[in-house]
Amino acid sequence: MSTFAKPENALKRAEELIHVGQKQAALQALHDLITSKRYRSWQKPLEKIMMKYVELCVDLRKGRFAKDGLIQYRIVCQQVNVSSLEEVIKHFMKLSNEKAEQARNQAQTLDDALDVEDLEADKRPEDLMLSYVSGEKGKDRSDRELVTPWFKFLWETYRTVLEILRNNSKLEGLYAMTAHKAFQFCKQYKRTTEFRRLCEIIRNHLANLNKYRDQRDRPDLTAQESLQLYLDTRVDQLKIATELSLWQEAFRSVEDIHGLMSMVKRTPKPSVLVVYYAKLTEIFWISDCHLYHAYAWFKLFNLQKSYNKNLSQKDLQLIASSVLLAALSVSPYDHKYGASHFELENEKDRNLRIANLVNFSLDSKRENREMPSRASLLSELAAKGVISCASQEVKDLYNLLEHEFLPLDLVSKVQPLLSKISKTGGKLSSAPSVPEVLLSQYLPTLEKLTALRILQQASQIFQSMKIDMLSKMIPFFDFAVVEKISVDAVKHNFVAMKVNHLSGAVHFGNMDIESDGLSNHLSVLADSLNEARSLIHPPVKKPSRLGENLMNLATTVEKEHRRLLARKSIIEKRKEDLERQILEKEKEEELKRLSLLKKSVDDERLRLLNDVKLREQERIRQQVLENERKEAEKMLEEKLGKKKKKTVIQGDVTKQAVMELALNEQLKERQELEKKLQKLAKTMDYLERAKRQEEVPLIEQAFQKRLEEEKILHEQEQLREIELSKQHHAGDLLEKNRLSRMLDHKVCIVASSFRLDILALLIFLLVIKGSYDPF
Structure with missing residues (x-):
């Protein structure tokens, strides 16, 4: 591991390695610096280092390095400068997105390049074998090898950032923004597998948030801003799920929103509820839950009518028509008839779960439980004025199908109304949050309802009918479809009929002796025949038998007297038995009272003993705490001194608190000393630079002066040398003249x-x- 005196040196070293093409070594150098325990306090150069670090991670596609570095940087700056972490993460996501877009633009066949089921799965052995044995060496394969790794890295980037930002109150805004970008990524590239995994990740984060409530810096969901961010994230999740046609995940998203609302015990804003119920209508319609689809539309109608002040009359009429048609689309018979007990229990649990989503209050008691039904929905629509707000053709259709009895003319009156309804619909100008209203989607269910009404009304006036005639009465479907509809209606006891293909006829009614209709007819017939017999043969009055009764009066009185005596003896015996039972019961109650009294005395004695033990334990605990507090104060006085001890101690302290205070004070003193040393070093640098700047002209002046002095000295030395040379020459001449004689x-x-x-x-x-x- 390389050690650097300053973080700037590591950055310079990394840039030098990048210039010579050693990006991996540069990344390792920065990684060693970031993960080092030496730099645990935030500094401004660390932000530049992190920017360069994430750039290298993106260039080399090192997701694991990026995650480690961001986690360490979060530890360093989350208590000091959270905005720095936000800037680094935004830069990281921006670079990853740019690289993915750049790779996508370079590849011309994006559909082939992203034809991968799971971005987190590695290459399978069979894929590698196929790539070797096949001739796939053209542009498609090169595009796939170029684009897919970058999109895998982008997906890994989103996962890493969400994992780093989760359950932190200071970073929840950036968390919501990252989740929104991840949802848009899944929507843009149709990544259904990644979308499911992303929803599960966000769901687990919320579950962990509720599980660890004592965690420090956890978001407070009771706060309006935090709740709104979490709601917006899940509403966005719900929208993307419906756009990707992931209806199961959409239903789970609805449950997430409902669970979040139930958790904080607060009703969200009407704008959120509009989107919530609008998506519920789509989900329930796709899942063939027509009853709850109608209830969701009803909730949506109430919201728009109550909170949308700009709602036009035309849009209100269109929504009301959709609500009424959705209610009519519900099956008119109960599907519970003929089901087993286990199926009924599962159905009740399922209905309770779904009803909670559409905000129904169902009684928990079985005997008072009122499950939502078609009849209750229609009565509620009539009471709330929804039917009066619907269009005229929808109201006429409702009256025909629910209140009129026209088995032969029902189709001729319903068909024109259905043709008009099929042309009605479109987007709402004054309610943009509501999805496009298309009344034509209800035509199949309305045609089926019309067929059921014809069968029901025909069974009441016909005993049998030709199949051809019944087919003409129901022109919407072939007779095979009509027969299938009738089988389901008979199964659920909505209509009683049989089809005889040999004779080509349909027989209505049930000839079973225990059927309700036949039993009613038989009782009515019996009453009518009894009344007719009494009119034809009135009952004859018999002669009085008073004389016979008077003759037997003495015997009757004697028998009655004996009966009364026997009854009196029986009553006396019963009184004695009752008194004996009362005495025995009083004895038993007295014994119970004495046993309870004894038990209460014993309990009181045990309670007093326990209280004494608890008080003794509390006294010992208080004494231990007092000793620890004194030791802590003594340790604090030894470590910090008396003056700092008075400023630091506020209330009771413990050894752990003292150690933390001492460590904090030492860390603070060390930081202050480092700051002073840095300031002193900077001051000395400035002084030395100023001294040298002031010395420059003085040194130049002294140098010039010394040059002049040395020049004068040199001239004097030259003159002295010349004079000495002349003197030596004169002496040499004299010596020569002296020696010339020899x-x-x-x-x-x-x-x-x-x-x-x-x-x-x-x-x-x-x-x-x-x-x-x-x-």
Whole structure:
């Protein structure tokens, strides 16, 4: 690990490595600096280092390095300068997005390049084998290899940022903005798998927020701003889910919004509720929950009518028509008939869960529980004036299908109304939050309802009917479809009919002896026949039997007397038995009272003993706390001194608090000392620079003066040398004149010495040759 005295040195080192093409080494150097424990206090140069760090991470696609660095930087600056962390994260996301867009622009076949089911999944072995054995070496493969890694890195960037910003009250605005960008990424590129995973991530973050309520710096959902941010995030999630046609995820998003509203016990703004119920209408319509689809429309109608002051009469009429048609689209019979107990319980739980989403209050008691139904919805629509606000053709259709009895003419009157309704609809000019109202979507269900009404009314006036005639009465469907509809209606006891294909007829009614209709007819017939018999043969009055009764009066009185005596003895015996039972009951109650009294005395004695123990434990605990407080004050006095101790101690303190205070004070003193040293070093630098700047002209002046002095000294030395040379020359001339007298003697001596040298040389040569013997 490289160590740097200042953070700026690490940045310079990283730039030098980048210039020579060693980006990985530069990234490692900055990573070592950021993760070092030496730089735990925020400084302005650290922000520049983080900017360069995230740039290198994006260039090299090192998501893990980016996550580690951002986590360390969050620890450093979340208590001092959160805005710096926000700037770094925004820069990080901007660079990742730009790289992905740049790669997308370079690739011409974006659809092929992003044809990946899961951006987090690695390459499968079969994909690698296919890429080797196939001839896919053209532009498509190069685009996929160019674009897909960058989009994987962009998705990883969003996940990393959300993980870093989660459950922090100071960063919840940036968290919401990041979630919105991630949703837009999934929407733009149709990333359904990533969208589901993103929803699950946000859902887990909220669950952890509720789980760890004592966490420091956690967002307060009771605050209006925090709640609005979380609601906006989930509303955006709901919108994107419906646009991507992920209806199951949309339903879970609705549950998230409802759970969030229930958690804070606060009703959101009407604008949020409008989007909430508008998306519920789409979800329930797709899932064939027509009853709750109608209830959602009803809630939407009430919201628009109550809070939208700019709502025009035409738009109100269109919404009311949609509400009424949605209510008519609900099946007119109860689907619970014929279901098992287990299915009914599951259905009740499901209805309770869905009803909570549309804000129904259902009683928890089984016997008082009122489940929403078609009849209650229609009665509520009539009571709230929704039917009166609907268009005339919708009201006429409602009256025909619900209140008129026209089995033969119903189709001829309903068809023109349906054709008019199919052409009605469009976007609302004064209610932009409400989705486009298309009344034509209700035509299939209305046609099915018309067929059911015809079957129901025909079963009341016909006993049998030809299949051809029934097909003419229901021209919307083929008879096979009509038969399927009738089977479902018979299954749920809405109509009683049988189809005989051999005879080509339809038989209405149920001939079962236990059927309700037949039993009613039989009872009416029995009453009518009894009344007719009494009219034809009136009952004859019998003669009085008073004489016979008087003859048997004495016997009757005796029997009655005996009966009364027996009854009196029975009553007395019962009284005795009752008194005995009362005495036994009183004895049992007395025994119970004594046992309860004894038990209460024992409980009181145990309670007193427990109180004594608790008081003793509390006294010991208080004594221990008092000793710890004294030790803490003593430690604090030793570490900080008496003056700082008085300023720091406010209330009771503990050893841990003392240690933290001492560490904080030491850290503060160290920081102040570092600041003083930095200030002193800067002052010394300034003084040294000022001294040198002031010395420059003085040194130049001294140098020029010294040059002049040395020049004068040099001239004096030259003159002195010349004078000395002249004196030496004059003395040499005198010496020459003095020695010139001896020149002749010198020449003679030299010549004689030369002759001697010649003679000595000849003798030496002769000696060498042996011709001369001096002896």
